[in-house]
Amino acid sequence: MNRKTKKTVYKAVKETIFYLFVTGLIGAMLLPVYFIISLSFLSTREAYRYPLPLVPALQTKFEMTHGERGYLLSVYDRVEKDYQTVLDTSELEKMEVYIKSQLGTSISQEEIQAEMDRLDDSGEDSIFFTKPRNLLYNYDTFFKVTRDAVPALIRSLEIAALTILISITIGGLAGYAFARYIFKGKDALKFSVLFVRMFPGVAIALPMVIILAKANLYDEPLGLSLIYSVGAIGLTIWITASIFMGIPESLEQAAQVFGATKFQAFMRITFPLALPGLAASAMYTFLGAWNETVGAIILTQFKPTFSVVVYQTLLGASGQVNLAAAGGIAMALPAVFFTFFIRRYINQMWGGVTV
Amino acid sequence: MATLEILNVTKRFGRKVIAVDDISLEVHDQEFLVLLGPSGCGKTTTMRMVAGLEEVTEGTILIDGVDVTDLPPRKRNISMVFQNYAIWPHMTVFENIAYALRLKHMAKSEIDRIVREVAGMTNIGEYLERLPAQLSGGQQQRVAVARAIAVSPKVFLMDEPLSNLDAKLRVSMRTELKAIHASAKATTVFVTHDQSEAMSIADRIVIMRDGKIIQTGTPEEVYEKSANLFVADFIGTPPTNFFDVTLQKSNGTLHLVNPHFDLSLDAANTARLNGYNKEQLVLGVRPENIVLTSEKDSIMGMTALVVEPQGSHQVIAFKMDEKMVKVVAPSQPKPDMGSTIHLNFSQGTLRFFDPETTFAIGD
Ligand SMILES: Nc1ncnc2c1ncn2[C@@H]1O[C@H](COP(=O)(O)OP(=O)(O)OP(=O)(O)O)[C@@H](O)[C@H]1O
Ligand SMILES: [Mg+2]
Numbered sequence: 001m002n003r004k005t006k007k008t009v010y011k012a013v014k015e016t017i018f019y020l021f022v023t024g025l026i027g028a029m030l031l032p033v034y035f036i037i038s039l040s041f042l043s044t045r046e047a048y049r050y051p052l053p054l055v056p057a058l059q060t061k062f063e064m065t066h067g068e069r070g071y072l073l074s075v076y077d078r079v080e081k082d083y084q085t086v087l088d089t090s091e092l093e094k095m096e097v098y099i100k101s102q103l104g105t106s107i108s109q110e111e112i113q114a115e116m117d118r119l120d121d122s123g124e125d126s127i128f129f130t131k132p133r134n135l136l137y138n139y140d141t142f143f144k145v146t147r148d149a150v151p152a153l154i155r156s157l158e159i160a161a162l163t164i165l166i167s168i169t170i171g172g173l174a175g176y177a178f179a180r181y182i183f184k185g186k187d188a189l190k191f192s193v194l195f196v197r198m199f200p201g202v203a204i205a206l207p208m209v210i211i212l213a214k215a216n217l218y219d220e221p222l223g224l225s226l227i228y229s230v231g232a233i234g235l236t237i238w239i240t241a242s243i244f245m246g247i248p249e250s251l252e253q254a255a256q257v258f259g260a261t262k263f264q265a266f267m268r269i270t271f272p273l274a275l276p277g278l279a280a281s282a283m284y285t286f287l288g289a290w291n292e293t294v295g296a297i298i299l300t301q302f303k304p305t306f307s308v309v310v311y312q313t314l315l316g317a318s319g320q321v322n323l324a325a326a327g328g329i330a331m332a333l334p335a336v337f338f339t340f341f342i343r344r345y346i347n348q349m350w351g352g353v354t355v
Numbered sequence: 356m357a358t359l360e361i362l363n364v365t366k367r368f369g370r371k372v373i374a375v376d377d378i379s380l381e382v383h384d385q386e387f388l389v390l391l392g393p394s395g396c397g398k399t400t401t402m403r404m405v406a407g408l409e410e411v412t413e414g415t416i417l418i419d420g421v422d423v424t425d426l427p428p429r430k431r432n433i434s435m436v437f438q439n440y441a442i443w444p445h446m447t448v449f450e451n452i453a454y455a456l457r458l459k460h461m462a463k464s465e466i467d468r469i470v471r472e473v474a475g476m477t478n479i480g481e482y483l484e485r486l487p488a489q490l491s492g493g494q495q496q497r498v499a500v501a502r503a504i505a506v507s508p509k510v511f512l513m514d515e516p517l518s519n520l521d522a523k524l525r526v527s528m529r530t531e532l533k534a535i536h537a538s539a540k541a542t543t544v545f546v547t548h549d550q551s552e553a554m555s556i557a558d559r560i561v562i563m564r565d566g567k568i569i570q571t572g573t574p575e576e577v578y579e580k581s582a583n584l585f586v587a588d589f590i591g592t593p594p595t596n597f598f599d600v601t602l603q604k605s606n607g608t609l610h611l612v613n614p615h616f617d618l619s620l621d622a623a624n625t626a627r628l629n630g631y632n633k634e635q636l637v638l639g640v641r642p643e644n645i646v647l648t649s650e651k652d653s654i655m656g657m658t659a660l661v662v663e664p665q666g667s668h669q670v671i672a673f674k675m676d677e678k679m680v681k682v683v684a685p686s687q688p689k690p691d692m693g694s695t696i697h698l699n700f701s702q703g704t705l706r707f708f709d710p711e712t713t714f715a716i717g718d
Pocket of ligand 1: 368372373374392393394395396397398399400401548
């Protein structure tokens with residue numbers, strides 16, 4: 001090999017390793033997500049098969065024969081690649097419930113009756129039929145069995161919104177002050193707001209119960225969002241301070257020279273330019289408030305947050321991993337939506353508008 | 356239009372930094388006044404106090420006779436071109452210019468008319484819908500100027516508006532600014548640390564140093580009648596040549612003597628130094644006032660170290676006591692490098708400075 005080919009080979013090997021590494025990294029991040037999404041659509045029966053089917057089935061294949069106690073129902077098993085007997089009964093309701101809950105498949109008693117009649121009329125040993133899966137069965141069940149799922153979801157959104165409002169208002173103004181003014185103890189103060197975040201949430205939550213109870217805010221969304229704001233404000237100050245520092249003060253002063261009040265100059269000039277940064281810190285705040293569970297368990301009683309009810313359902317639903325997966329996805333979806341929504345504003349930062 | 360008066364204004368930052376030290380000056384109606392001085396001398400601070408962006412520690416600022424010292428910027432009826440332009444990156448050029456007009460609650464059609472008019476004056480008419488990021492430095496600078504003239508201010512402030520441009524654009528923008536000033540007729544304060552820029556556009560120049568005003572005058576005045584060594588050195592390229600000389604009197608005429616030359620002064624110059632009693636003196640001679648002559652008429656012969664032809668003229672440099680002395684001479688005759696040149700001073704333009712106080716004498 002001459003030196004040139006050696007070099008080419010070396011480069012190719014290096015690139016291959018690099019891409020393998022990147023692919024591995026992405027895979028490691030995305031696989032669990034895919035796994036849990038796929039699991040949330042599996043039927044209870046399939047969720048416990050091994051190896052676990054990677055893709056949820058879109059329909060269920062049945063075989064029906066005459067059994068000892070009535071009709072014998074078998075289901076096609078994707079792992080064994082064969083029909084397996086699951087039920088022997090003549091009760092329509094029992095069959096319907098089983099098909100719906102264990103197999104996650106849509107069917108009505110009339111349809112079952114029709115198939116039974118077909119078997120009797122045909123005179124053959126067995127008949128086959130196919131029914132569509134009810135892919136959303138787990139989600140449906142999750143919201144049915146979870147106590148107060150919808151009110152809790154609304155409450156959680158309310159708490160996240162309040163937390164964003166409080167922390168952006170206070171943290172944003174403080175960040176502005178840190179960026180624009182020189183005052184005594186600035187650095188110490190700036191560090192101390194981060195200090196709050198170093199304590200574990202639980203440690204703070206316990207004394208907070210007492211404080212919130214005294215303020216009549218225990219078990220209230222506002223109380224919880226105040227607690228979340230404590231940590232969020234620190235982060236918001238740091239993010240917004242650096243954003244405001246990146247916006248030249250002269251832009252604001254120009255507005256003042258040309259007839260704006262200080263407030264107008266801020267609202268018309270600095271605020272829109274800071275929006276990407278504010279959006280980013282709003283996103284962090286949202287995710288923090290949305291996902292927080294431990295503090296919420298301690299600080300709520302009759303008005304739990306969504307994360308709390310999901311947690312409780314998961315505890316209660318031990319033995320139903322697919323239901324747990326559906327709960328997890330239901331929990332993640334609003335966060336995903338919010339992130340995508342806010343991404344538009346964060347992207348502005350890289351999209352043409354440079355400061 | 357309007358006048359601007361700055362009366363005994365001082366600005367201190369904290370206790371120690373005195374950025375502007377008790378300055379007073381008056382800018383006449385429609386005048387183009389240039390604040391000139393080296394970096395850190397307090398030009399920007401002065402301008403920002405006029406704009407109301409910086410609090411005045413002591414003193415008074417009057418616009419059209421009205422005390423504006425404690426008014427916020429928006430109530431002062433001024434406009435400003437910032438050193439970094441400070442045009443708003445999220446607004447189109449049109450919006451940048453129109454914003455101030457909207458704040459004045461002008462009618463839409465009126466705003467439209469004014470924006471197009473000033474955009475025409477500054478040659479940016481075709482970029483009105485663009486964002487600043489899509490403009491070149493020179494175009495952004497024009498936007499800043501257009502925005503500033505759109506509001507028809509009483510006083511127009513410009514803080515080194517040309518310093519971010521390349522050399523060629525700077526010279527052409529200079530001319531344009533002057534033309535815009537001529538048509539807009541705004542009372543203008545223009546800050547720069549570039550003396551040639553100041554000389555070429557100013558009606559009057561105010562020279563500052565260490566927070567103080569050193570001299571105020573027309574470009575000709577500060578050039579020909581520089582008030583002290585600093586101004587004489589700061590104004591003009593190449594700068595004034597300085598010679599340390601001793602005063603000697605013989606046969607009723609004054610001689611300025613130096614190891615290299617013995618200059619006998621004419622009657623007019625002798626009269627100028629009448630009241631001067633010290634022995635030592637600094638003689639200042641502008642490069643174009645050192646003349647090449649025949650050996651007979653010269654007071655010294657020196658070795659030409661560098662000869663730089665400039666087309667219309669040439670710059671000749673020679674060394675005297677470790678100091679470079681520069682001569683600006685007509686392009687012909689051209690001495691060879693290393694040859695001996697014979698020189699004299701033109702007596703009508705000599706400048707005398709007291710070496711102790713650095714002030715000019717005999718004006
Ligand atoms: N905010 C401030 N705090 C403390 N000192 C300041 C402040 N602003 C300016 N100074 C000081 O005041 C002095 C004058 O500054 P100024 O900006 O007016 O100078 P300048 O003449 O505009 O200089 P340049 O040509 O470099 O722009 C400088 O010594 C500067 O360090
Ligand atoms: Mg300056």
